[in-house]
Amino acid sequence: MEVIAINNVYKTYVESEIEVKAVRGVSLRFQQGEFAAIVGPSGSGKTTLLNLLGGLDTPTAGEITIGGTHIHQLKPSKLIDFRRDNIGFVFQSYNLIPVLTAKENIEFIMQLQKRAKKERDQRSLELLEAVGLADRVNARPAKLSGGQQQRVAVARALASKPKFILADEPTANLDSVSTEKLLDIMEKLNREENITFIFSTHDTRVMKKARRVITLEDGLVLSDVIK
Amino acid sequence: MILKNAWRNIWRNKRRTLITASSVFFAVFFALLMRSVQLGTLYKMVDDTVDAYSGAVQVHAKGYWDEKTVNNSFLRDALMESKIFELVNVRAVVPRFESFALASSGPKTKGVMVIGIDPDVENAFSGIAKRVRLGDYLTDNEQAVLLGADLADYLGLQINDTVVLLGQGYQGVSAAGKYQIKGLVKFPNPKINKAMLFIPIGQAQMLYGAENRLTSLNIGLHNNLLSIHLSNKIKQNTNLEMYEIMPWEEMMVEFVQMIKTKNVSSTFMLALLYIIVGFGVLGTIIMMVSERMREFGILVAMGMKKRLLALIVIMETVLIGFLGLIAGAISSLPIIWYYAHNPIRIEGEMGQMYEEFGVEPVIKFMMEPTVFFNQTYVVLLIVLVSVIYPIAKIASINPVKAMRMN
Numbered sequence: 110m111e112v113i114a115i116n117n118v119y120k121t122y123v124e125s126e127i128e129v130k131a132v133r134g135v136s137l138r139f140q141q142g143e144f145a146a147i148v149g150p151s152g153s154g155k156t157t158l159l160n161l162l163g164g165l166d167t168p169t170a171g172e173i174t175i176g177g178t179h180i181h182q183l184k185p186s187k188l189i190d191f192r193r194d195n196i197g198f199v200f201q202s203y204n205l206i207p208v209l210t211a212k213e214n215i216e217f218i219m220q221l222q223k224r225a226k227k228e229r230d231q232r233s234l235e236l237l238e239a240v241g242l243a244d245r246v247n248a249r250p251a252k253l254s255g256g257q258q259q260r261v262a263v264a265r266a267l268a269s270k271p272k273f274i275l276a277d278e279p280t281a282n283l284d285s286v287s288t289e290k291l292l293d294i295m296e297k298l299n300r301e302e303n304i305t306f307i308f309s310t311h312d313t314r315v316m317k318k319a320r321r322v323i324t325l326e327d328g329l330v331l332s333d334v335i336k
Numbered sequence: 337m338i339l340k341n342a343w344r345n346i347w348r349n350k351r352r353t354l355i356t357a358s359s360v361f362f363a364v365f366f367a368l369l370m371r372s373v374q375l376g377t378l379y380k381m382v383d384d385t386v387d388a389y390s391g392a393v394q395v396h397a398k399g400y401w402d403e404k405t406v407n408n409s410f411l412r413d414a415l416m417e418s419k420i421f422e423l424v425n426v427r428a429v430v431p432r433f434e435s436f437a438l439a440s441s442g443p444k445t446k447g448v449m450v451i452g453i454d455p456d457v458e459n460a461f462s463g464i465a466k467r468v469r470l471g472d473y474l475t476d477n478e479q480a481v482l483l484g485a486d487l488a489d490y491l492g493l494q495i496n497d498t499v500v501l502l503g504q505g506y507q508g509v510s511a512a513g514k515y516q517i518k519g520l521v522k523f524p525n526p527k528i529n530k531a532m533l534f535i536p537i538g539q540a541q542m543l544y545g546a547e548n549r550l551t552s553l554n555i556g557l558h559n560n561l562l563s564i565h566l567s568n569k570i571k572q573n574t575n576l577e578m579y580e581i582m583p584w585e586e587m588m589v590e591f592v593q594m595i596k597t598k599n600v601s602s603t604f605m606l607a608l609l610y611i612i613v614g615f616g617v618l619g620t621i622i623m624m625v626s627e628r629m630r631e632f633g634i635l636v637a638m639g640m641k642k643r644l645l646a647l648i649v650i651m652e653t654v655l656i657g658f659l660g661l662i663a664g665a666i667s668s669l670p671i672i673w674y675y676a677h678n679p680i681r682i683e684g685e686m687g688q689m690y691e692e693f694g695v696e697p698v699i700k701f702m703m704e705p706t707v708f709f710n711q712t713y714v715v716l717l718i719v720l721v722s723v724i725y726p727i728a729k730i731a732s733i734n735p736v737k738a739m740r741m742n
């Protein structure tokens with residue numbers, strides 16, 4: 110089943126009269142259950158592409174549909190709701206709300222969706238269990254290691270039952286053990302629950318785990334390899 | 337959820353929150369004490385005069401206030417008195433016949449105010465009987481007087497001595513009489529002690545040849561702050577061609593002026609204080625917002641509505657402001673309460689200055705809810721103004737840009 114379609118998308122930034130063509134005509138399709146890495150040198154447009162895909166940024170040209178919805182035709186507040194209900198985000202750093210505990214961070218997004226307390230409790234505990242943090246339920250982010258924080262972030266991204274998860278260099282700040290662990294968890298969720306992951310990375314070990322590797326250079330798709 | 341998040345957020349930087357809340361606290365604390373002592377002392381003066389003597393509203397024959405002579409007196413009207421007595425908030429309707437006279441003890445003579453009173457009604461109104469320091473209070477229509485203690489000193493008179501009164505009566509008749517001194521009175525208001533003489537109203541009317549006439553009806557109220565309202569009510573049922581109805585605000589003009597002047601100067605001072613505090617709060621909010629733009633960006637990216645985010649930040653500001661407000665109110669309340677019930681007596685030169693002004697030398701705090709509410713409004717205003725910045729900032733958040741910031 111096709112979840113995401115990117116059709117000939119361009120993104121040009123203009124900053125102090127200098128044009129930066131961050132994405133220059135990218136077309137890609139993603140199916141349900143993919144485990145795809147976007148790789149490429151620094152400045153090649155990985156973050157820009159993920160932001161466009163997540164509806165955080167608007168393309169200069171081209172269109173993106175998610176489950177048939179043209180996301181950039183949505184009104185701003187509808188787009189926010191759309192993100193909340195369909196897309197899970199994991200960012201490179203500073204992902205969690207510092208004043209909330211691990212469990213509250215996960216519950217929080219379900220609260221935004223107005224889910225019942227009982228359901229929130231159950232699901233947040235399940236997700237913490239799934240990312241191997243059942244014993245850190247009530248810890249605040251400052252009390253968690255970077256790797257643990259990213260695992261909470263993955264759990265939180267899953268909480269809203271999104272169609273797919275976008276992760277921009279989720280392992281960039283992690284040591285190799287934590288990186289391994291996070292990837293194992295992501296892979297397991299992908300395998301067992303058929304959750305779609307699209308993530309960018311510089312890390313060759315991360316690339317090796319991906320079942321599809323899309324290489325960007327200068328805002329263009331250089332190669333798209335499905336293993 | 338909003339409250340919980342806001343509450344935890346404000347404690348992320350404990351020191352900053354405490355400093356900001358304390359600045360609100362000190363402003364509120366100071367403002368409350370200052371306002372309640374100012375208004376308390378001023379209204380204490382009003383209450384003293386009004387409840388002990390003048391009444392909060394007076395009814396005169398038209399023209400009496402400008403020309404206080406016995407010729408501007410009016411015939412007593414029992415129906416009018418009972419109608420006024422029926423009105424809400426009225427606790428006493430006190431008939432008076434007042435005029436000037438020369439009081440003489442033989443060797444010494446002094447101009448005095450002769451106050452003709454109904455002994456029972458007057459006592460019910462002002463508790464004047466308690467003010468008798470020596471001798472006894474008046475009964476009915478006996479031919480006797482009470483003298484202000486200082487006046488008696490001046491004239492060299494004691495109780496049971498005789499005082500002679502000389503004056504001009506109604507429509508030009510001459511007024512003269514001899515009265516036994518039944519008692520000496522001492523009021524908190526030194527003016528009364530120095531120049532007043534109380535006499536049963538029938539005796540006063542006889543002395544001035546003004547049978548059954550009054551110079552004023554003095555109306556005592558339960559709440560003197562409602563005097564204007566009541567005087568308007570009386571006016572509705574009164575022939576204003578014949579009578580004039582005056583609340584104390586019209587009779588004590590210099591007092592009202594004093595209250596106004598104090599209000600203006602303290603409002604100015606407090607405004608300055610609150611502006612400084614307001615900038616402090618605003619500074620805190622600006623700092624807090626700029627530190628958290630990245631976090632805000634992530635929240636919006638994740639699907640948090642900007643409206644909700646703004647609400648949390650507003651709640652944080654409200655919490656900080658009201659923390660200070662409540663702390664300020666709570667800690668000043670016992671002080672205000674104490675000094676509202678135990679006024680501070682002013683001694684020495686300062687006290688004498690008060691006495692010369694004709695008021696009891698006392699500092700009193702006022703515990704009126706309005707004093708508290710006013711501070712609440714000001715703090716609310718500060719919060720509302722400070723919150724504009726984060727709201728504008730949040731409304732214009734672009735998550736991509738916010739997340740690129742570090």
Ligand SMILES: Nc1ncnc2c1ncn2[C@@H]1O[C@H](COP(=O)(O)OP(=O)(O)OP(=O)(O)O)[C@@H](O)[C@H]1O
Nearest residue numbers: 122123124129131150151152153154155156157158
């Ligand atoms: N908001 C922006 N305003 C202006 N230029 C931008 C903006 N975002 C990205 N760019 C530029 O667009 C180009 C692509 O940036 P992007 O962040 O997508 O690269 P990236 O592949 O994620 O790089 P990295 O591996 O360093 O994260 C870069 O030249 C960058 O400077």
Ligand SMILES: [Mg+2]
Nearest residue numbers: 155156157277
């Ligand atoms: Mg990037």
